[in-house]
Amino acid sequence: AAGSGPGENPEAAAAGTGGGGSGWRRPHGPLQRYYGPSAAEAAEAAPDPTDINGPHFDPEVFMTKVRNECPLGQLLAQEAALGREIRALDSDMQTLLYENYNKFISATDTIRKMKVDFRHMEAEMDDLAANMAAISASSARVSAALQDRHRRGAQLAGVQALLRKLQALLEVPGRLRRWAGTEPARALRCYGRARAVLRHYRHLPSFRAIEDESHAIMAELAQRLRTRLREEMLDPKELTECVEMLLQLEEPPEELSEEFLSQAGARLETELAALEAELPTSDPSGAATTPPPASDILDFVDRGSSAFVGTLCQLAGSYRTLFGEDTGRLEPFAAALATRYFALLERRLALERGLGDTSLLVRALDRFHRRLQALLELLPSGTTAAAELVARAARERVDRYLRALQTFFLGCLGDVRQALAAPRPPGKEGPGLPDLLATLAASVLGQLKAVLAYVQLFTARDVAFASLPYFKGEFCITAVREGLVVAFIRWLCHTARGFADGPAERGAPAAPPALLLLLARLCLDYESSTISYILTLTDEQFPPQDSGPPVTPGPALCAEARAAAQRLLDHYVQVQGAAVAQMLRKSVETRDWLGTVEPRNVRAVMKRVVEDITAIDVQVGQLFEEGVRRAQSSDSSRRAFSVYSSSRAPGRYAPSYTPSAPMDTHLLSNIQKLFSERIDIFSPVEFNKVSVLTGIIKISLKTLLECVRLRTLGRFGLQQVQVDGHYLQLYLWRFASDERVVQGLLDEVAASAAHRCLDPVPMEHSVVELICERG
Amino acid sequence: SDTKVMTCAAVWRMPKELESGSHESPDDSSSNTQTLELLCHLDNTAHGNMACVMWEPMGDGKKIISLADNNILLWDLQESSTKAVLSSSAALEGKGQLKFTSGRWSPHHNCTQIATANDTTVRGWDTRSMRQIYCIENAHGQLVRDLDFNPNKQYYLASCGDDCKVKFWDTRNVTEPVKTLEEHSHWVWNVRYNHSHDQLILTGSSDSRVILSNMVSISSEPFGHMVDDDELSDQEDQHQEEKIKEPLQDSVIATYEEHEDSVYAVEWSSADPWLFASLSYDGRLVINRVPRALKYHILL
Numbered sequence A: 001a002a003g004s005g006p007g008e009n010p011e012a013a014a015a016g017t018g019g020g021g022s023g024w025r026r027p028h029g030p031l032q033r034y035y036g037p038s039a040a041e042a043a044e045a046a047p048d049p050t051d052i053n054g055p056h057f058d059p060e061v062f063m064t065k066v067r068n069e070c071p072l073g074q075l076l077a078q079e080a081a082l083g084r085e086i087r088a089l090d091s092d093m094q095t096l097l098y099e100n101y102n103k104f105i106s107a108t109d110t111i112r113k114m115k116v117d118f119r120h121m122e123a124e125m126d127d128l129a130a131n132m133a134a135i136s137a138s139s140a141r142v143s144a145a146l147q148d149r150h151r152r153g154a155q156l157a158g159v160q161a162l163l164r165k166l167q168a169l170l171e172v173p174g175r176l177r178r179w180a181g182t183e184p185a186r187a188l189r190c191y192g193r194a195r196a197v198l199r200h201y202r203h204l205p206s207f208r209a210i211e212d213e214s215h216a217i218m219a220e221l222a223q224r225l226r227t228r229l230r231e232e233m234l235d236p237k238e239l240t241e242c243v244e245m246l247l248q249l250e251e252p253p254e255e256l257s258e259e260f261l262s263q264a265g266a267r268l269e270t271e272l273a274a275l276e277a278e279l280p281t282s283d284p285s286g287a288a289t290t291p292p293p294a295s296d297i298l299d300f301v302d303r304g305s306s307a308f309v310g311t312l313c314q315l316a317g318s319y320r321t322l323f324g325e326d327t328g329r330l331e332p333f334a335a336a337l338a339t340r341y342f343a344l345l346e347r348r349l350a351l352e353r354g355l356g357d358t359s360l361l362v363r364a365l366d367r368f369h370r371r372l373q374a375l376l377e378l379l380p381s382g383t384t385a386a387a388e389l390v391a392r393a394a395r396e397r398v399d400r401y402l403r404a405l406q407t408f409f410l411g412c413l414g415d416v417r418q419a420l421a422a423p424r425p426p427g428k429e430g431p432g433l434p435d436l437l438a439t440l441a442a443s444v445l446g447q448l449k450a451v452l453a454y455v456q457l458f459t460a461r462d463v464a465f466a467s468l469p470y471f472k473g474e475f476c477i478t479a480v481r482e483g484l485v486v487a488f489i490r491w492l493c494h495t496a497r498g499f500a501d502g503p504a505e506r507g508a509p510a511a512p513p514a515l516l517l518l519l520a521r522l523c524l525d526y527e528s529s530t531i532s533y534i535l536t537l538t539d540e541q542f543p544p545q546d547s548g549p550p551v552t553p554g555p556a557l558c559a560e561a562r563a564a565a566q567r568l569l570d571h572y573v574q575v576q577g578a579a580v581a582q583m584l585r586k587s588v589e590t591r592d593w594l595g596t597v598e599p600r601n602v603r604a605v606m607k608r609v610v611e612d613i614t615a616i617d618v619q620v621g622q623l624f625e626e627g628v629r630r631a632q633s634s635d636s637s638r639r640a641f642s643v644y645s646s647s648r649a650p651g652r653y654a655p656s657y658t659p660s661a662p663m664d665t666h667l668l669s670n671i672q673k674l675f676s677e678r679i680d681i682f683s684p685v686e687f688n689k690v691s692v693l694t695g696i697i698k699i700s701l702k703t704l705l706e707c708v709r710l711r712t713l714g715r716f717g718l719q720q721v722q723v724d725g726h727y728l729q730l731y732l733w734r735f736a737s738d739e740r741v742v743q744g745l746l747d748e749v750a751a752s753a754a755h756r757c758l759d760p761v762p763m764e765h766s767v768v769e770l771i772c773e774r775g
Numbered sequence B: 001s002d003t004k005v006m007t008c009a010a011v012w013r014m015p016k017e018l019e020s021g022s023h024e025s026p027d028d029s030s031s032n033t034q035t036l037e038l039l040c041h042l043d044n045t046a047h048g049n050m051a052c053v054m055w056e057p058m059g060d061g062k063k064i065i066s067l068a069d070n071n072i073l074l075w076d077l078q079e080s081s082t083k084a085v086l087s088s089s090a091a092l093e094g095k096g097q098l099k100f101t102s103g104r105w106s107p108h109h110n111c112t113q114i115a116t117a118n119d120t121t122v123r124g125w126d127t128r129s130m131r132q133i134y135c136i137e138n139a140h141g142q143l144v145r146d147l148d149f150n151p152n153k154q155y156y157l158a159s160c161g162d163d164c165k166v167k168f169w170d171t172r173n174v175t176e177p178v179k180t181l182e183e184h185s186h187w188v189w190n191v192r193y194n195h196s197h198d199q200l201i202l203t204g205s206s207d208s209r210v211i212l213s214n215m216v217s218i219s220s221e222p223f224g225h226m227v228d229d230d231e232l233s234d235q236e237d238q239h240q241e242e243k244i245k246e247p248l249q250d251s252v253i254a255t256y257e258e259h260e261d262s263v264y265a266v267e268w269s270s271a272d273p274w275l276f277a278s279l280s281y282d283g284r285l286v287i288n289r290v291p292r293a294l295k296y297h298i299l300l
Helices: A004-025 A028-035 A039-044 A059-069 A072-099 A101-182 A184-200 A205-231 A236-248 A253-278 A297-323 A330-351 A358-378 A381-421 A433-459 A469-501 A513-541 A554-589 A604-623 A637-647 A663-675 A689-709 A715-735 A739-755 A765-774 B026-031 B234-245 B292-299
Strands: B009-013 B037-042 B050-055 B063-068 B071-078 B083-091 B102-105 B113-118 B121-126 B131-136 B144-149 B156-161 B166-170 B179-181 B188-193 B200-205 B210-214 B251-256 B263-268 B275-280 B285-289
Touching: A059 A072, A072 A101, A101 A184, A101 A205, A184 A205, A184 A236, A205 A236, A205 A253, A236 A253, A236 A297, A253 A297, A253 A330, A297 A330, A297 A358, A330 A381, A358 A381, A358 A433, A381 A433, A381 A469, A381 A513, A433 A469, A433 A513, A433 A604, A469 A513, A469 A554, A513 A554, A513 A604, A554 A604, A554 A689, A604 A689, A604 A715, A689 A715, A689 A739, A715 A739, A715 A765, B037 B071, B037 B083, B050 B102, B063 B102, B102 B144, B113 B144, B113 B156, B121 B144, B156 B188, B188 B263, B200 B263, B200 B275, B210 B285
Parallel strands: B144 B188
Antiparallel strands: B009 B037, B050 B063, B063 B071, B071 B083, B102 B113, B113 B121, B121 B131, B144 B156, B156 B166, B166 B179, B188 B200, B200 B210, B210 B251, B263 B275, B275 B285
16 A cells, blocks of 8 residues: 555545645545545445445446346446546546646655655754663662652651640640530530540550549539539420530439439429419418419410420430430339329319310310320329329319209209299289290200210310220219219209208298299109100210119119109198198187177188189199099998088087987097098199199198187187088089098088087078078 | 187196095996096186196196296195195297297206297296296297107107107207107197107197107117116127117107097006007097017017
8 A cells, every 4th residue: 555655646636636726625525435435434335346436346247237237228328428437537637647746746855855854863862862861860869869858758747647636635635624614515525535545545644644634624524514413404405415414424324313303303393383383372261262273274284284294205205315214213203293293283173163165174184185195105104193183174074064054953943933933013924834844944954965065075086085994984974974964863853852851941931832833843854754865865975885883774863853753742732731721720710709790701711712722723733734533423421421411401510419419420420430531631642733732622621620629619600610611612622633522621620610619500501502602 | 698718727636536546446437427626726817828737747746837828827836735826927028929839847957947839939948037048949830739858868858740740859959850750641739758768759640640659869778778787698798789789760669540530639657658548539538558569679
C-alpha cells in the first residue's frame, strides 16, 4: 500500500483539484469510495460484486448478471452508459493530473528538505538525552539528601497529633469544669470519652492527676446533680435526664431509684395537691354548705388524668428504662399514689350531688377508666380499685336517681294533694280523681323511664368500663333492677302505706281521704299491670345474667303492692267511717233525749250523713268498680225478723219492758244472732265500691248503736231515733252489699234505744214513714 | 217532769255474808236476795255527772276519788263511812267542754298518783298537790275508754279506746307507746292487768270479743319465772337455760267469743289470779279461766 500510495496520489490530487471549489467536493464522495472506503462502510455494505462503484466489483460476475437479467435494449443502454461514464472518468483523471502537477513537484521538494532537517535534529536529540541523564543524576542526589528530613517531619507530625490529644486530655478538667455548670450532659459525654483513656494510663502520675481532677469535678457534678435531684422541683423529663446522668456517673442505682421515686413522689404530690385544692376542704360540720365545685367533673377528671396519670405513667416508664424491669419498689409507690388519686376522685365524685348531667359523669368515668388502662398495665393491683371506684360512682349515681325519683313522687303527691285541697269555684268541677290518678301514674312512670334511660348510659356500648363484668352483670341486677326499680316500687308501696299507718299516731296532719283512695287505686294498678311492665322494661334494657344474684320476683312485689292497696283502702274506710261516726256521735251525745219534743222531722244530721255517704259513693265510684251485691233474699230469717220488728210497731217493744217476760226479745235477738254472721266492724274490705261503702256504713251505724246505749231517752227521744233509723234505712240500703247488714244494725239501734227509754212508746210505723218521705 | 239525767255516786256496804267469803250454796244466795246497805252519797250537785269512782288501792279504805265532768274530787270517808267529805279537788281547764271518761288510781308511789282519760288524752295527777304530772296527748286516735296500771311495774300504764287499739305506756317517756295491740275490730272498752302476773292482759270490746293477751316482753317477768339455781338439778338447769335464752314472744292467748253483743266490762278475780269474768250487753256474764298450759308455763 505504501508503494502504490505515491503513484495514485497525483490522480487523486488531479481529481481533487480538477473541479476546483465546489467541483472538487462533488466527486470527492465516489473517489473516496473508490480509493479507500472506510472500514465502517465496508462493514455496513454487503460485498456486492455487481456494484460497479463498490470495492468488490467483479467484472465477470457483473457481466454475467447483466447478460442474464437485462433485455437487449437495456443492455445496449447500459453499454452506452458505461462507455459514457468511462470517458467521463478518463477526462476527469486527466484534468486532475494536470491540475495537481505543481503540487507533486512542491511535495517532492518538501520531502527532500525534510530529509536534511531530520539529520540536524538527531544530533540535538542526542544532546538532550545527555542533559536529561545529568538532570536525573542530580535529582537523585538531592532526593537522597532530603530523605532524612522528611522522615523527621513525619515523626514530628505524629508527635504533634499526640500532643494535641494530650492537650485535649489536659483540657478535660477545664472543659468539664466549664460545662459542668451549664451543660452537664456535654461534660458527661466528654468525661465518658476521656475516662477510658485516663483509666488506661492512670499509672502515669500526670494522667492520674488529670483523672483525679476529672473525678473530683465529676463527683462535684454528681453532687450538684444530687442536690438538684433532692432540692429542686424537676419536671419528669429533667428528672429522667438527671437520673440518667447520675447513673452514667456510676452512682449506686439503689440509692438513685429511691431518690428518683421520692422526687417523682414529690412531683406527683404537687399534682395531687393541685387537684385537691379544687376540692373544698373536707369540713364535717355541713357538707351542704360547701359551694359547688368550680369545674365540672369531666374537666376535673380530664385534668387529673392528663396531669397526674400522665406524669405517673411517664415516670414509671422512665423508671423502667433507667432501672430495668425490676418494679419491686415502683409498684407499691405507684399503688400508694394511685390510691390517693382514687381517694381524691372519690371525694370529687361525692361532690356531684344533685343529678347534674349523667352523660357528663359517664364520660368522665369513661375517660378516667381509659386513661388508667396505661397505668394499670404496670400496676395490676389498681385494676380492681379503679373498677370498684367506677362501680361505686355508678352505684352512687343510681342511688341518687332513686332519691330523685322518690322526691319526684313526693312532689307529684304534693301536687295531687294541692289539687284535691284547692277550693273549687261553685259550679266548676276540679280535675276528677281518675284524671289525677292518670296524671300521677303517667308522670311517675315517665320519670322512671327517663331515669332508666339515663342509667343505661352506664352500660352503653361505647363506654369502655361497660365491658367490665360488674357492669354486665351485677350492676344490672343489684344496682339497677334491685337497687333502683325494685327499691323504688317498694318505697312507693311503703310510702303509700305510710299514709295509712303513720298519721293515725300522735295527730300528724292526716292525708285527705281522697288521696288515700287514689293511692289505693295506684297500688292496685301497680299490682295488676304496672309492676310487671316496669320489670319487663328493666330486664329488656338491662338484660340479667343467668348466673347473677337472685332477683326479687315480680309476684313478691305485686303482693306488696296489693297489701299496701288493701291497707290504704281499709284506712280510707276507717277514716271516712270515723268522720261519719263522729258526726253521729256528737249528734247523739249533745242532744237532750229526755226533754225532746215529738219528732216532726228527720234530724238534719241524718240527712247530712246520707249526703256524705252519697258523696263518698261518688268518690269511690270514680276509681273503683261497682262490685257485687248480695242477692236479695226476702225470706231469710234475718229479713223475717226485721220485718217482724219494724212492722209490728205497736207491740214491738212492749215485751222487753214487762217484767213478766223479760227474755222474749232477748231470746229472739239472741236466736237471730245465732243464725246471722258476726259483723266485724273494722274489717278488711274488697276492692270495689260496694264493699267500701258497706264498711263505712257499718262503722257509722255501730257508732250510733254504741252511743245510743249510753243515753237515757224519753218517749219522744225513742221516737226520734225510730224516725232517724228508718230514714237511714231508706237511703243507705242501696249502698251496702247486703241490705240485711244495714237493717240488722238499725234494728239493734232501735232495740237499744227502747232499752234505754223511760217510757217506751214507739211511733206508729205509718207516721214514721210519712215523716221520712216528707223530709 | 224532771228531764235531767244525773249520774251520781254513793258508798255501799256489801252484806256481811258475802263479805266473809261465802260458803253458802248458790241456791241459798238466790233464794234470799241480799241487799246492799247505803252508807253515804258523794254529793256531786256542784260538779256534774260522775264518770268514775275509785277507791284508794292500799290503805284503810277511807279515801275515794271520783271524776265528775271535768273535776277530780278527793273524798274522805268519816264517821265509819257514813259521811263523805270533799277534801280536795282539781278542775281540768281547757278549750271546749272537757269531760273525764275514765280514771285509775295507781297502786304505786304510796298511792299518790292517778291517771285520767278525757277524749283522746291521758293525764297523770299527783293527789297531794292535785296537779297534772304528765300528759299523753292523742294517746289514741279516738276516745280513750279505759286505763289500767301495771300492778308490778310502777311506770307502766295500759290504755284502750275507740281506735280499736290497746296501748302500753311508760309514763316517764310518753312520746311513743311502748307497745300497741290491734286485735279488736271495734272499740275497746276495758283493759285489765292480771293482779299478780302482769303479762296477762284482758281486754273487752264492742266487737263482742274478750281477748286474753300475753305481753311478756313488757311485763315484770320478761324472761319467765326466775328460779334459783340451787333448786335445780343439772338437767333442769340446762333446760332452764334454754328457756331463758329464748325471749318469750308477745301473743294473743285466746279470743273468747261467747258474747253475742258488745262486751262492756272485764275483770280479773281478786281471789284467784287465773279466773276472770266478762259482761256483755246481751246480759251474759261469762267466767273463764286462763288456759291450763299457759298457767303451768308461767308458774314453772
